[in-house]
Amino acid sequence: MRLVFCGTPQFAVPVLEAVLDANHEVALVITQPDRPVGRDQKLQAPPVKLTALAHSIPVVQPEKIKTNAELRAQLEVLAPDAILVVAYGRIIPQWMLDLPRFGNINLHGSLLPKYRGAAPIQWAVASGETVTGVTTMRLDAGLDTGPMLLAQVVPIGEEETAPDVYENLAEVGAPLMVETLCRLEAGDLYPTAQDDALATHAPVLTREDGAIDFNRTAKQIYDRWRGFQPWPGAFARLRGKKLIAHRLHPVRHAQSIEPGIVHLHEGRLFVGCGESTVVELDEVQLEGKRRMSAAELLRGYQMNSGERLGE
Structure with missing residues (x-):
């Protein structure tokens, strides 16, 4: 497939690399702008940007995407089969949702519909869950409410912290995304609606x-x-x-x-x-x-x- 990849932190890197290893064409990477970190406030590039540049993939880092006419025109020219969204950190506007034929495919760090929101891994561990997982889903206009595609269960050890689980889910999520794309292309993967009555929320941590x-x-x-x-x-x-x-x-x-x-x-x-x-x-x-x-x-x-x- 011809893809556009939206992602920012280390969590998204294994997915990007797995998609490339599966011989998909990533025509463009969209990631957050470089941010100042540490006491000296030195600008630091997101891990996804560094990975993309290492593979000679064009990178854009828009501050805004909803009303970004330049980005919209660029994506319309690229005409991707799908847009992959993995921990990008921005709400995807409707025009992007409507653009690719396979839609915007998201890897979410929980077993949906549980832990919808910005911090699913942290809240699953903090709530004492013994299992969690990753879900691929087709994004819609809601907050992690779109139809589910595939899911993989991952146990949470009694002493594991959020960073431990974060790393485990990233490794499991990479092949799951590749399988999702393969089956979408083959036409044998059918989206399943989420049961909103079972949904829980994982808000931004304060x-x-x-x-x-x-x-x-x-x-x-x-x-x-x-x-x-x-x-x-x-x-x-x-x-x-x-x-x-x-x-x-x-x-x-x-x-x-x-x-x-x-x-x-x-x-x-x-x-x-x-x-x-x-x-x-x-x-x-x-x-x-x-x-x-x-x-x-x-x-x-x-x-x-x-x-x-x-x-």
């Missing part, structure tokens, strides 16, 4: 999502910590200062501790959670300080059993 609510159970807090790596992470407040929990885990504890109340024992930092559960903070970072083990924090910072950690 900094506040990282605030630990100790009224949740220890398992729920741990799952949210796994899902919200590397950002927004998990944090609480100790005497008005932000305390980041870089590593934590649920534990069995001999005594019941009120939610949010600290219990110190032999250099270990336990905190009470909902339903009489307990979480241990293993590695922390107090506002203005370096990252350290809980034992190091307790040696250098006079904490006492009975203190309260808050949001």
Whole structure:
């Protein structure tokens, strides 16, 4: 097929490479503009752009696409059979949806209709799911509401974080996209409508999502910590200062501790959670300080059993 590929982060790279390996022609790559990163705010190119340039594929990085007459004219001339959309980060306008004969084919990082939205991998892990997956679908004007094509289930390990699952799904999604294109071309793949009654939402993460609510159970807090790596992470407040929990885990504890109340024992930092559960903070970072083990924090910072950690 003659294709246009829309994608931005590393998640999309294996799909682009797999499509090229399958001898499809990628006539153009559309990706987000280079963005400043780090303390020095140096411009950094998206991973998809770097991959495209390595394969000598033309790249465009429009700030806007809905009313972009130049981009529209360029795509109309290219006349692609399909437009592939993988973690591009922009809403696809109707004129792009209508352009190719096979439509706009999206790889979504969940088993639709669950976790529609911008952060499906993070919310699946944060919600304690034991399985997730990837779905290829034909985009329509809604938010991840289009008809499904193929899906692949992927287990989530008990200790896996969002970046671990992200990597797994990217590798599984690449051959699934290739199979989707092959079967569309062969005419033996029939779209299946999503059941909206089963839909759940995976909204954009905010900094506040990282605030630990100790009224949740220890398992729920741990799952949210796994899902919200590397950002927004998990944090609480100790005497008005932000305390980041870089590593934590649920534990069995001999005594019941009120939610949010600290219990110190032999250099270990336990905190009470909902339903009489307990979480241990293993590695922390107090506002203005370096990252350290809980034992190091307790040696250098006079904490006492009975203190309260808050949001």
